[in-house]
């Protein structure tokens with residue numbers, strides 16, 4: 001079973017055992033870049049409670065990660081954001097202002113500025129990251145063709161300010177590691193060609209020292225489940241199927 005929180009924890013422990021240090025995206029941008037570094041980036045697109053679960057696992061390991069939250073109603077949860085920040089993680093804006101304002105640039109930048117203020121009540125956010133919904137008509141990064149995020153106290157955006165010929169970018173988009181056939185906008189010009197078959201394969205690659213010195217791992221917390229919950233759902237579903245089957249069998253008998 002892949003994409004479980006237990007597997008995620010095992011990944012973190014393996015990475016640490018190989019001598020990597022974990023940095024938030026902000027720390028990576030502002031800090032010393034020597035040594036082996038892993039940046040844990042989380043795009044919180046849905047089910048924010050899962051972000052809190054991941055945040056707790058990292059915090060138990062003494063790790064700080066970067067959480068980019070969308071501001072749409074089903075994601076924006078101040079209680080969860082406050083708790084994730086309280087665990088020592090970076091909190092920042094997963095922006096989609098052009099989508100929200102249907103391509104109106106003036107409204108989009110005003111919206112962007114207002115959201116930034118909301119985030120900064122919980123954390124002094126200095127980075128941002130675009131939400132790249134493949135179904136959306138607008139590429140939210142285009143906002144920066146007319147405006148400059150540095151005017152808003154933002155020092156970095158992962159799609160513009162990271163040299164991916166040196167930092168290996170890994171994403172779980174589409175429930176498959178670095179599946180370029182699935183991700184429409186979550187893509188970078190990578191300097192690496194390292195196929196990853198599964199999370200356990202990724203763990204093996206770290207364990208066998210097959211990974212570069214600088215890695216950004218982007219995970220979407222809503223893809224990562226507690227096996228207990230999944231197991232229960234599967235059990236209920238299976239029982240239901242069996243009931244239906246027995247009805248069909250009786251009807252035919």
Ligand SMILES: [Zn+2]
Pocket residue numbers: 043044045094130131132133
């Ligand atoms: Zn997203």
